[in-house]
Amino acid sequence: MVNGRLRDTSLIVDLDALRHNIQEQKKVLPEDSRILAVVKANAYGNGLIPVAQTAMASGASGLCVAILDEALELRDSGIEAMTLVLGITPVKDALIAAQAGVSLTVGSLDWLEQYHRLAQVAKPKKPLKIHLGIDSGMGRIGFTEVDTFKQAVKLLDSPEFEFEGMFTHFATADSPDENYFNQQVQRWHKFVAGLNELPPYVHMANSATGLWHRETITANTVRMGISMYGQNPSGRDLKLTLDLQPVSSLVSSISFVKQLKAGRSVSYGATYTAKQDEWLATLPIGYADGYPRCMTGYKVLVDGQFCDIAGRVCMDQMMIRLPKYYPVGTPVVLMGKSGDQEITATDLAEQAGTINYEILTNISNRVHRIYRQSK
Numbered sequence: 001m002v003n004g005r006l007r008d009t010s011l012i013v014d015l016d017a018l019r020h021n022i023q024e025q026k027k028v029l030p031e032d033s034r035i036l037a038v039v040k041a042n043a044y045g046n047g048l049i050p051v052a053q054t055a056m057a058s059g060a061s062g063l064c065v066a067i068l069d070e071a072l073e074l075r076d077s078g079i080e081a082m083t084l085v086l087g088i089t090p091v092k093d094a095l096i097a098a099q100a101g102v103s104l105t106v107g108s109l110d111w112l113e114q115y116h117r118l119a120q121v122a123k124p125k126k127p128l129k130i131h132l133g134i135d136s137g138m139g140r141i142g143f144t145e146v147d148t149f150k151q152a153v154k155l156l157d158s159p160e161f162e163f164e165g166m167f168t169h170f171a172t173a174d175s176p177d178e179n180y181f182n183q184q185v186q187r188w189h190k191f192v193a194g195l196n197e198l199p200p201y202v203h204m205a206n207s208a209t210g211l212w213h214r215e216t217i218t219a220n221t222v223r224m225g226i227s228m229y230g231q232n233p234s235g236r237d238l239k240l241t242l243d244l245q246p247v248s249s250l251v252s253s254i255s256f257v258k259q260l261k262a263g264r265s266v267s268y269g270a271t272y273t274a275k276q277d278e279w280l281a282t283l284p285i286g287y288a289d290g291y292p293r294c295m296t297g298y299k300v301l302v303d304g305q306f307c308d309i310a311g312r313v314c315m316d317q318m319m320i321r322l323p324k325y326y327p328v329g330t331p332v333v334l335m336g337k338s339g340d341q342e343i344t345a346t347d348l349a350e351q352a353g354t355i356n357y358e359i360l361t362n363i364s365n366r367v368h369r370i371y372r373q374s375k
Contacts (some may be wrong), residue, residue: 013248095180181213
């Protein structure tokens with residue numbers, strides 16, 4: 001996809017903030033704890049390779065991705081850190097993972113048996129690194145019965161496998177109501193108790209657990225996802241317990257400015273009509289860049305002042321109402337700080353009726369990423 005390097009619209013990625021967030025999490029964990037940096041979905045929109053490199057340099061012990069292709073991109077870029085694919089990989093592709101030293105999530109005995117048979121024929125040179133997923137209540141993937149889980153562990157004694165880890169994922173760790181979370185923790189404990197010896201990586205804590213349920217962590221590894229990017233997993237439901245700094249800022253600039261006469265309308269559907277003469281600016285960003293069309297009627301920041309979006313957000317451009325004349329090239333902040341004001345990913349999410357995760361991951365590859373760090 002085309003990268004808009006010659007357009008004044010960018011996602012500013014603060015790698016110092018990323019480093020700070022990882023170190024903040026490490027401070028409150030036991031000394032021997034590990035952090036796995038979750039860099040799936042292009043590192044939540046921030047750029048897979050630069051974020052992965054910074055995370056590893058900042059104390060992370062490994063990386064998590066969603067699909068095998070993401071893991072292979074890390075390998076192709078020279079990143080050899082432990083990398084776990086969190087989703088289910090087809091058995092037919094598992095030999096590729098074994099060769100690349102990529103760890104795979106397995107959630108069924110049948111999957112292991114199929115790979116065992118495949119490996120007997122293919123005779124891979126390296127064992128396949130396995131993390132057994134436990135479905136403690138997420139209902140997505142993983143073992144649901146301890147007995148079947150034990151059978152899987154027994155099969156992992158085969159030379160074709162390396163039993164590297166086990167994990168679960170919580171559905172409501174970011175909720176003020178802890179009942180369901182506690183039920184999942186109890187189920188998790190039953191699986192852990194079923195082993196005589198634990199694998200090297202035991203991870204039950206996602207971002208929310210690492211923030212609000214540290215006392216419940218019976219594992220040696222935390223998966224740091226949205227919190228690594230300085231965002232609150234709960235939106236505004238729970239107050240952050242760590243000093244997290246936002247990593248991402250979405251910025252643009254005025255590409256065209258004019259005085260709109262009273263009675264004239266703006267954008268598709270002519271939904272906005274000027275009540276008086278006013279200054280109108282056009283920005284080179286739209287919903288094809290991941291700035292949602294439903295943000296129509298919201299605000300951006302110009303020179304530390306909130307400015308209304310005028311009319312519907314277009315595919316590649318949008319218009320805003322200015323408090324006074326500003327020249328072409330004037331910076332505009334759609335997410336981030338300007339002066340004493342700030343628009344957060346959570347602010348945008350609330351306006352769009354979604355979550356801050358979706359705001360970040362929807363920013364398209366056409367938006368040029370600029371990386372900033374002090375060292």
